[in-house]
Amino acid sequence: MCSQYKKHAAIAALNYVSFDLVVGIGSGSTISYFIQVLSTVKNRLIGVISSSNNTTFFLRQYGIRVCDINTIFSPIIYIDSVDEINNNLESVKGGGAALTKEKIIASISKKFICIIDQSKQVHTLGFFPVPLEIIPISYSYIKQEIIKLGGVVKYRYGIVTDNGNIVVDIYNLNLECPILIENKINSLPGVVTVGLFTYRKPDVIVIGTKYGVKIL
Numbered sequence: 075m076c077s078q079y080k081k082h083a084a085i086a087a088l089n090y091v092s093f094d095l096v097v098g099i100g101s102g103s104t105i106s107y108f109i110q111v112l113s114t115v116k117n118r119l120i121g122v123i124s125s126s127n128n129t130t131f132f133l134r135q136y137g138i139r140v141c142d143i144n145t146i147f148s149p150i151i152y153i154d155s156v157d158e159i160n161n162n163l164e165s166v167k168g169g170g171a172a173l174t175k176e177k178i179i180a181s182i183s184k185k186f187i188c189i190i191d192q193s194k195q196v197h198t199l200g201f202f203p204v205p206l207e208i209i210p211i212s213y214s215y216i217k218q219e220i221i222k223l224g225g226v227v228k229y230r231y232g233i234v235t236d237n238g239n240i241v242v243d244i245y246n247l248n249l250e251c252p253i254l255i256e257n258k259i260n261s262l263p264g265v266v267t268v269g270l271f272t273y274r275k276p277d278v279i280v281i282g283t284k285y286g287v288k289i290l
């Protein structure tokens with residue numbers, strides 16, 4: 075069912091793309107539906123940047139040319155999904171291990187459109203673990219520090235990020251005030267990116283639900 079809702083939301087999200095902006099593309103299954111939809115208007119796009127090697131591969135398969143982010147000086151509209159989002163529009167991302175580039179593109183974007191199915195909306199973040207991209211030698215240190223915050227760290231085996239780092243997932247964090255946790259974790263040496271997005275929140279949320287597509 076979720077995949078149908080994701081697909082419906084992805085189709086509806088095309089209405090929110092401004093063709094005078096460079097389009098930044100996130101990662102994950104919802105975004106792969108969006109890429110299929112985007113390919114129908116690929117000749118109208120002035121430029122596309124990608125948040126992961128997987129997304130780049132997928133975009134190219136659909137004949138969409140991908141630009142290097144550092145060559146782009148025009149405003150960007152960013153389209154991505156999340157793993158969880160609360161009523162304050164704070165979210166957890168990084169289930170697909172692409173959180174670092176996703177956060178960079180979200181941060182520089184003029185507009186951020188988030189596409190989700192209804193299951194991603196939560197009252198309090200934390201059911202989905204918080205992903206952390208870290209530098210490999212910092213693993214033991216970061217694990218100790220996360221335990222002090224009440225978290226439980228699980229190493230994501232078999233994953234090397236596009237940036238050559240590792241990913242750990244943190245369970246059991248108290249995320250009543252996620253911005254505090256984002257700040258604390260960001261201050262730990264060795265952390266590349268924490269998958270809490272509390273600063274750059276989406277401007278538009280396109281939600282696939284059993285009653286049809288809802289826009290927030």
Ligand code: 5RP
Nearest residue numbers: 102103104155168169170172
């Ligand atoms: C990848 C992400 C994705 O947006 C998030 O994991 C949602 O994925 P999906 O669309 O497959 O449910 O943050 O790093």
